[in-house]
Amino acid sequence: MRTSELISRGKKSWEWAASHMAIINTIISENIAESPLKGLKLGLSLHITKETSVLIIALIRLGSKVSLCSANPLSVQEDIAAFLSSRGVKVYAWKDETKKEYFNNLSHVLSDRPQILTDDGSDLHVMAHNEKILGILGGTEETTSGIARLKALEKDAKLLYPVIGVNNANTKHLFDNRYGTGQSTLYGIIRLTNVLIAGKHIVVCGYGYVGKGVASRARGLGANVTVVEVDPVKAIEAYMEGYDVKRINQVVDMADIFITCTGQKNVITAQHFRRMKNGVILANAGHFDNEIDVKKLCVETDKNYTIKPYLDCFNIHGRKIYLLCRGRVVNLVGAEGNPPEVMAMSFANQLLSILYISRNHRKMQKKVYLVPEKIDLKIANLFLKHLGIKIDKLTQLQRKYARSY
Numbered sequence: 001m002r003t004s005e006l007i008s009r010g011k012k013s014w015e016w017a018a019s020h021m022a023i024i025n026t027i028i029s030e031n032i033a034e035s036p037l038k039g040l041k042l043g044l045s046l047h048i049t050k051e052t053s054v055l056i057i058a059l060i061r062l063g064s065k066v067s068l069c070s071a072n073p074l075s076v077q078e079d080i081a082a083f084l085s086s087r088g089v090k091v092y093a094w095k096d097e098t099k100k101e102y103f104n105n106l107s108h109v110l111s112d113r114p115q116i117l118t119d120d121g122s123d124l125h126v127m128a129h130n131e132k133i134l135g136i137l138g139g140t141e142e143t144t145s146g147i148a149r150l151k152a153l154e155k156d157a158k159l160l161y162p163v164i165g166v167n168n169a170n171t172k173h174l175f176d177n178r179y180g181t182g183q184s185t186l187y188g189i190i191r192l193t194n195v196l197i198a199g200k201h202i203v204v205c206g207y208g209y210v211g212k213g214v215a216s217r218a219r220g221l222g223a224n225v226t227v228v229e230v231d232p233v234k235a236i237e238a239y240m241e242g243y244d245v246k247r248i249n250q251v252v253d254m255a256d257i258f259i260t261c262t263g264q265k266n267v268i269t270a271q272h273f274r275r276m277k278n279g280v281i282l283a284n285a286g287h288f289d290n291e292i293d294v295k296k297l298c299v300e301t302d303k304n305y306t307i308k309p310y311l312d313c314f315n316i317h318g319r320k321i322y323l324l325c326r327g328r329v330v331n332l333v334g335a336e337g338n339p340p341e342v343m344a345m346s347f348a349n350q351l352l353s354i355l356y357i358s359r360n361h362r363k364m365q366k367k368v369y370l371v372p373e374k375i376d377l378k379i380a381n382l383f384l385k386h387l388g389i390k391i392d393k394l395t396q397l398q399r400k401y402a403r404s405y
């Protein structure tokens with residue numbers, strides 16, 4: 001496709017997403033007069049989707065200069081990358097990057113000397129730390145796995161600048177991780193395979209926010225869902241929600257589809273591949289591509305072939321295992337990522353957190369911060385307002401009662 005056609009398609013997709021993310025526009029309107037990010041250089045590593053373009057255009061409209069790379073080598077939507085590039089964003093990303101290209105693109109973003117870093121998974125933050133990049137005032141992090149890495153840096157007193165863990169805002173993980181990823185993960189699997197979900201036996205590994213969403217959407221489409229967990233409390237939650245709860249070894253030879261949502265590595269390994277049913281489908285919704293041991297799958301099998309992009313068949317002792325998206329996030333590589341309505345709240349958190357850092361970085365320490373409660377509540381109220389939903393307020397008497405003992 002010609003560049004002009006890509007740009008035009010990207011622009012229309014941006015407009016479509018923006019029309020479902022109205023709260024971002026409200027935040028722009030509230031801040032644009034003072035151009036709060038004027039002259040500030042931002043470096044972002046995010047999945048380059050139409051929803052992300054709404055955040056990026058907002059950041060530009062508030063005055064910043066943006067360098068952008070992808071948070072995953074396979075998740076770039078090229079029309080969006082072309083459109084953002086036409087709007088002056090320095091885009092270092094394309095679909096199907098090799099690992100080397102992916103890391104080179106991260107380092108291009110850092111070479112532009114950004115002052116605030118926004119990341120999804122913390123590859124950019126970790127690179128900035130390893131290379132001791134100077135001049136960074138602060139950063140934000142989008143996802144559970146990225147925050148875990150930053151917390152590890154903080155614990156070892158190695159964090160070099162303050163970071164706001166956007167994932168942990170209520171208006172982020174309760175909706176994006178759960179309802180957004182729940183829907184888009186099933187959509188990714190269906191889009192790539194077109195298999196009927198009704199009647200299938202699906203194993204969901206991990207019953208955190210993502211796992212809860214995935215299990216509920218799989219059940220809603222008629223699947224029999226088994227949950228695999230390591231946390232006893234989460235296991236009870238899944239049990240009381242009516243799911244079958246088992247150890248992975250108890251169901252490994254019975255299930256039709258496995259979906260990993262743990263943020264852990266080696267959840268599905270060679271010992272499991274060897275026992276799986278003929279025709280089993282493997283998908284991952286966690287951030288990194290290490291939840292399914294894909295390297296071992298390649299070693300253990302012969303006569304592998306690709307049915308279509310991101311749907312690969314592995315022959316193992318006469319049985320077929322179908323792997324989606326080479327073990328990378330199925331909702332972003334195999335589909336379009338999370339829906340704009342939930343990304344409106346996630347990216348409102350990003351936008352307001354970036355504004356917060358630009359105004360408050362001098363007072364902040366080298367710590368992983370929660371999104372300030374005021375911001376979280378503001379986003380919830382804005383979202384309700386855009387839905388046209390009004391809720392009650394505590395009376396003075398009730399407020400007093402809540403404070404009494």
Ligand SMILES: NC(=O)c1ccc[n+]([C@@H]2O[C@H](COP(=O)([O-])OP(=O)(O)OC[C@H]3O[C@@H](n4cnc5c(N)ncnc54)[C@H](O)[C@@H]3O)[C@@H](O)[C@H]2O)c1
Nearest residue numbers: 143144145206208209210229230231262263264285286287
């Ligand atoms: N695909 C997306 O769009 C998307 C969106 C949000 C988060 N994520 C990613 O999804 C992953 C999960 O995120 P979350 O917010 O649900 O995290 P979470 O911490 O809420 O849940 C993870 C769950 O997995 C369980 N677990 C860990 N190791 C396990 C194992 N070996 N077997 C079974 N269960 C195990 C944990 O006990 C926990 O309950 C992370 O990598 C996160 O970054 C992806």
